[in-house]
Amino acid sequence: MASPDNSKPLTGRTILITRAAGQSNEAVMLLENLGARVLHRPMIEIVEPADWSELDRAIERLDRYDWIIFTSANGAKFFFRRLDEKHIRELPSSSVVLAIGGATAKAIAKEGARVDLTASDSRAEGALEAILEHGGGSSAISGKRFLIPRARVARDFLPDELRKIGAIVDVAEAYRTIQPEGAGDEIRALLESHEIDAITFTSSSTVSNFASLVGEVDLSKILSNVVVACIGPVTAATAREHGISEVVVPDVFSAAALVEALGNHMTKS
Incomplete structure (x- = not known):
């Protein structure tokens, strides 16, 4: 044998x-x-939102956000696809762009956009820790505006915790997952x-x-x-x-x- x-x-x-x-x-x-x-x-199956209005409203006031947080490669892909459809070529220089996980950072870079900070821990808990460390702690984060483009159904840990310390958080549906037949x-x-x-x-x-x-x-x-x-x-x-x-x-x-x-x-x- x-x-x-x-x-x-x-x-x-x-x-x-x-x-x-x-x-x-x-x-x-x-x-x-x-x-x-x-x-x-x-x-x-990853598909676009049934309604883009939530994300479109956020894009219209994109320069108001202090932080833009991408939680997944899918969120980045659909977000930048929508930006391209609106002929917007880059993110505001005043916003901190956070990628949760290396795969998400690569997806953003593939779109030709910058990443200011990558949370190596792909969990929301790790992202919160990275935000607090980079942003100077809870008191400095309070009052800051955050945009999180993500799936329709996702954990609310990160937006909830940010709101608890006084941040203003907009969660916008960038894509949704459906069950294949x-x-x-x-x-x-x-x-x-x-x-x-x-x-x-x-x-x-x-x-x-x-x-x-x-x-x-x-x-x-x-x-x-x-x-x-x-x-x-x-x-x-x-x-x-x-x-x-x-x-x-x-x-x-x-x-x-x-x-x-x-x-x-x-x-x-």
Whole structure:
């Protein structure tokens, strides 16, 4: 019998990834480099808002904002698309532009815009810490105007905490996530025939939509023989709400770190 290839520890393993179409290339490549067979079945679809008016009002008074906070690459993509449609080429020089996470910073740079500050911690808690440190503390932040272009459904921790210390915060819908149709029966069949070894979730929406598509609120039974990996603690908390007790979570909240953590876990198990 041939000895196993230690450079490809996931050979013979099938991994289901659930991230939106067009946003999983890195994870697919990394998993395939480890020898895995990858199935990509998106659990969310990223689309523009049903109504742009909220963001348009913010754009009309863009120079009034002291801070513009981008919480995701998707938020940056749709925000700058709207700016371009309005023939606005750059952000106000007086505004501090904050990117939450390296992927978001790269997305902003791709649009040709500047990033003044990047919060390395991709959680809202890390962003708040970065704002307070850069901005000179709570008293200096009080009275400042913030714009947060983001998804329609998202955690309110950051805007709520900023308002508590006296900041004026406008949250504007820049995009929304919807649940794609189909794939539920196929995924159930694959799970019931034990053809999936692991599944990755990259947002709470991917977990909730997965549960909806397979028709199970409690996922503990249908995923009992599957390794579940989540990109961060918020997503992991949603997975636990759906009955998944054991979740692999990387120390750094990125696609590369998620794949590494999953590979390490499956190699040991």
